[in-house]
Amino acid sequence: MRMNQISVFIENKEGNLLTVSKILKDNNIDIRTLSLADTSEYGMLRMIVSDEELAKKVLKEAGFPVSITPVIAVRTNNKVGYMHDLLEKIPAEIANIEYMYTLPSDEGSVLILKVANPDKVEEALGN
């Protein structure tokens, strides 16, 4: 299935991440999972939240560059080799995965994938 991820550009400055987490807390937004990619100068905080539109609005107001990015969510069954079998289903010519991380849930993990061609990838996965 398709999910909307919210991405926030965070400069490497003291207290910056704390500002973001406080804004989300104050607006009662639940962070369901996150991944923080870092470079030497800035970080990219990618999150699946309970209300991405509200999160976008309040973070934007606070001056953070924010974008909402569609990602693919695929449930896994916690068996050895599952990820390999899954990735193998994606034909080489469309297999351009930008990044991936997982979302924990009660019924096992969910893989979050950012790909260049989400429609084709979903079709290939039979998702």
Add this chain to the structure above:
Amino acid sequence: MIWNESKECMSRDEMMHLQSTRLVKQVKNVYHSVEHYRKKMQAVGLEPGDIRGIEDIDKLPFTTKDDLRDTYPCGLFAVPRSEVVRIHASSGTTGKATVVGYTRRDIENWEECVARILTMANIGSSDTVQVSYGYGLFTGGLGAHYGAEFLGATVVPLSTGNTKKQLTMMRDLGVTAICCTPSYLMYLAEAIEEQGILNDLVLKSAICGAEPWTENMRREIERRLHIDAHDIYGLSEVMGPGVAGDCKFHTGLHINEDHFFAEIVSPETLQGIPDGETGELVFTTLTKEALPLIRYRTKDLTSITHEKCECGRTTARLSRFKGRSDDMLIIRGVNVFPSQVEAALLDMSEVSPNYLMIVDRVDNLDTLEVQVEVDERFFSDEIKELENLTKKITHVLQQALLIVPKVKLVEPRTLQRSEGKAVRVIDKRKLV
């Protein structure tokens, strides 16, 4: 030693007489040869005959970098292209470079001016001179090179960079004098100490210019390298290095006054101010053929004295430079205007034209960081896209500034807006 005693030691009366004769001739020349000058003179009702001597110079309109920009590239040249033997260029305030030209006679005069200053630094025909200024459009490398050759010295044209090679040549060839920026010499001094080769060197003098430095820095260089360090001043519009330089008494930079007439004016009122008081330096080129400049505002702040120097020279001396009356920065010897950064960013749709330049000196080398706001419309959550953007901005700025900046993306609206007096430059360099 004095290279040209007849000029450098002439009495003040003789000098004024020579300057007057040359000015009258130069004014006639530019009036008839350069439309831009003629129009400027006509606009204030001046005819060449109104200038009868150096005392009339303040009747003439000033020339600025804007005049050079408006007549880009060669509109102020006073001779046909067939007589121009060389072109140099420096940064303009915006996209366009400031182009300067030289006739064969101009090059000869330049060579002599540099030779006079090398002589002040006790350099002669038996010396080996390493030129570690950049060669190319920048006047530093070729200017120092030709001057040292004219003097009869052995020239080692190393240009900039490759510190290891610089030191190897310095040692193996028995280099006795070096021409480079003071900050690069500080950097070389450290490398020499690290390699422990000071005792293998026979270096005795350094002629440093192209960027501001202090008396303390000069003494520090002398102490660390066991040499005499001298200051050389020039700007490409007027000629290049060799307009002025200091003798062994280090009590100001002797101007080659038979070629360049210096005035100090108040940057606000543009009125002349007395000797010893700080103001903006203005030059009139008395002998330049290809690109004569009439009352060119250098934007450099300094003061002047006409007292005779202990060394015997009678030429007027400039005190150490105290800064600029505009916002030009000198970074690694290269002139940089904040407006160049702004113009370059305005040409890019992906970023907002808000920027902050942070200039610093790390291990004696100048660094430039340019902070640029990410435009929300072009914000990508993919790091490779942001990295591509950083590379693109770096490239665009490098093309505009001729030095490679470090580009840092920052959050939108974190830099000050351009309304009012936004701080666009933070210069952390401490000249000590």
